[in-house]
Amino acid sequence: MSSLLQVSNITKRFQGLVAVNDLSLTMEHRTIHALIGPNGAGKTTTINLITGVTPLTSGEVQLDGKTISGLPTFQVARSGIGRTFQNIKVFPSMTLLENVMVGGHEIAPMGILKGLFNMRGAQKEEKLLKDKAEQILDYIGMYKWKDELMENLPYGRQKISELARALMTGPKLILLDEPAAGLNPSERSELVKVIMKVYEDGTDFFLIEHNMDVIMKISSKITVLNFGSKIAEGTPKEIQNNDEVIKAYLGRKYQAQGRN
Ligand SMILES: Nc1ncnc2c1ncn2[C@@H]1O[C@H](COP(=O)(O)OP(=O)(O)O)[C@@H](O)[C@H]1O
Numbered sequence: 001m002s003s004l005l006q007v008s009n010i011t012k013r014f015q016g017l018v019a020v021n022d023l024s025l026t027m028e029h030r031t032i033h034a035l036i037g038p039n040g041a042g043k044t045t046t047i048n049l050i051t052g053v054t055p056l057t058s059g060e061v062q063l064d065g066k067t068i069s070g071l072p073t074f075q076v077a078r079s080g081i082g083r084t085f086q087n088i089k090v091f092p093s094m095t096l097l098e099n100v101m102v103g104g105h106e107i108a109p110m111g112i113l114k115g116l117f118n119m120r121g122a123q124k125e126e127k128l129l130k131d132k133a134e135q136i137l138d139y140i141g142m143y144k145w146k147d148e149l150m151e152n153l154p155y156g157r158q159k160i161s162e163l164a165r166a167l168m169t170g171p172k173l174i175l176l177d178e179p180a181a182g183l184n185p186s187e188r189s190e191l192v193k194v195i196m197k198v199y200e201d202g203t204d205f206f207l208i209e210h211n212m213d214v215i216m217k218i219s220s221k222i223t224v225l226n227f228g229s230k231i232a233e234g235t236p237k238e239i240q241n242n243d244e245v246i247k248a249y250l251g252r253k254y255q256a257q258g259r260n
């Protein structure tokens with residue numbers, strides 16, 4: 001059986017800058033794979049390359065053995081990849097439910113133009129999206145806030161709702177870009193709970209994160225980037241004790257001795 005995600009020798013050049021340099025990584029089914037490294041290391045660019053937001057300079061990406069690099073973003077989404085963004089992308093004056101529904105439009109069969117000429121079809125589609133969004137909000141424990149305006153929800157809940165939005169397309173893999181950034185400790189543990197629930201129900205995760213407690217708690221495997229290149233890869237324990245990683249990113253604080 002092929003791996004879930006196979007990233008082969010991907011490179012991204014922005015004019016003179018090599019943001020991602022000949023990166024290869026393999027993500028197996030039923031894992032949570034973390035990508036860590038200092039600011040500017042190329043982590044967000046890697047997610048943008050996998051999802052087709054940014055075209056590759058070279059290399060290839062496969063999902064379940066099928067090449068997805070070169071496909072437009074909506075086709076990457078259709079092939080089974082969902083994502084969230086480093087900077088929160090919500091519509092503040094829309095309700096939580098409406099914000100989650102937006103996620104379904106990424107792969108919904110009916111485009112806006114088509115909807116104009118086929119009102120009944122469009123209404124049916126809206127109803128399906130609404131049912132699905134309500135189901136997902138219930139599933140992650142946010143149903144009671146569905147009619148709240150997004151801007152009235154605490155930041156942590158807004159952020160977790162982006163994961164709900166990503167679930168709208170029924171992905172087998174979700175890419176999260178710094179999901180815990182800006183969250184307080186209780187929101188952080190709520191996030192971890194939601195991720196683990198979704199994971200246990202069959203969706204795998206690839207995540208970028210700076211909060212090492214979150215990373216160490218949930219990831220099966222960690223890849224470390226520095227200046228666009230992979231400098232280490234391994235289990236959380238191996239990474240905590242890797243000298244190069246400690247020097248480039250972690251510092252001594254997260255060394256494993258005495259803190260397992
Ligand atoms: N669209 C772009 N144009 C030019 N340079 C970019 C662009 N996007 C990212 N970069 C540069 O690529 C490098 C990697 O950025 P990024 O992937 O955002 O890093 P990270 O997410 O690890 O902090 C940085 O030096 C950044 O300034």
Ligand SMILES: [Mg+2]
Binds near residue numbers: 043044045086
């Ligand atoms: Mg980033």
